[in-house]
Amino acid sequence: MRKLPNDTAGDLLTDVATDSAADKADGPIRRCILSGERAERGELIRLAIGPEGQVAPDVRARAPGRGAWIGVTRPELEDAIARGRMKAALARAFKTGPIVVPDDLPGMIEEALTRALLDRLGLEARSGTLLTGSDRIGEAARRGKVWMLLHSSDSSPDGNAKLDQAWRVGSDAEGSGQRGIVLPVDRTRLSVALGRDNAVHVALTDQRAAARIDQFLGRLLHFKGEGAVPGPGKAV
Structure with missing residues (x-):
């Protein structure tokens, strides 16, 4: 702050x-x-x-x-x-x-922040500003069409690394360390929020949508004590 x-x-x-x-x-x-x-x-x-x-x-x-x-x-x-x-x-x-x-106020706050983030992601899914599926995300990332890349908490390191690399290539950011953010929710809960099957990775393809998610996610991660979230399209 x-x-x-x-x-x-x-x-x-x-x-x-x-x-x-x-x-x-x-x-x-x-x-x-x-x-x-x-x-x-x-x-x-x-x-x-x-x-x-x-x-x-x-x-x-x-x-x-x-x-x-x-x-x-x-x-x-x-x-x-x-x-x-x-x-x-x-x-x-x-x-x-x-x-x-x-006594459980901290847990209540964290859960409320998580629900708010998932609700926002659901709205973006319905408005067509995000992609799911490794192949679709990888293609969009290599074409420079991804503003923010997210991974579920139970995604595989190898799968994350492949999409992170595609994003760096498409963003002309090779060697920068730019990578997607691992969400504090697993694929099951993420899939329910998005209304899609097996949503492991999420890519925001609209700059304003990415900025909206950045605000919700940043507030949650700050509360969890995990630091600030890099802005959409920025290296970490």
């Missing part, structure tokens, strides 16, 4: 998403209630609170009412929950009654 100028220690834990005029004036930038760092909404995770004070992930930022934002990794969140820092930060953010932080 990027730091914005004029950030002061006194307001690190006060940013809450509301529909107030001040919130609208602040634009799409939000502040993590744990780290104090600021970033665009799409890079953070929104948390909502239920009528009984229970906290739940709202990764699509659609739940009504107040919300709080976090941008930390899962290990950092787990540590904050264990130390009581998360509950205290939420209490300051929501300023309501008792706050209930589920």
Whole structure:
């Protein structure tokens, strides 16, 4: 996440998403209630609170009412929950009654981020902006038609390497180390999301579609503590 100028220690834990005029004036930038760092909404995770004070992930930022934002990794969140820092930060953010932080909140967030990514991939599949099948992907990659290459978690290293090499050739990036990204989902779950049989590899053939997937995948991998995702078509 990027730091914005004029950030002061006194307001690190006060940013809450509301529909107030001040919130609208602040634009799409939000502040993590744990780290104090600021970033665009799409890079953070929104948390909502239920009528009984229970906290739940709202990764699509659609739940009504107040919300709080976090941008930390899962290990950092787990540590904050264990130390009581998360509950205290939420209490300051929501300023309501008792706050209930589920023990499995980190797992709930990771699953919600994974579902959001798979749903987005499903939409791209229905709109015709992605390919599956090693032969089709390899041909498109060698012709320079692939913007992003993805592999399921249970794909074979040899199969990945062959498609990665085809992508480098078509991207005029031989020797760069450019390679596809291994997704944190297996072929079974990926196939269900795409509505296709045995989807082991996925190629995004549209630049804007690749950018959309890059955002969803980047947020998931950051939360898992696996670092940033290279942008579509960029070497790693």
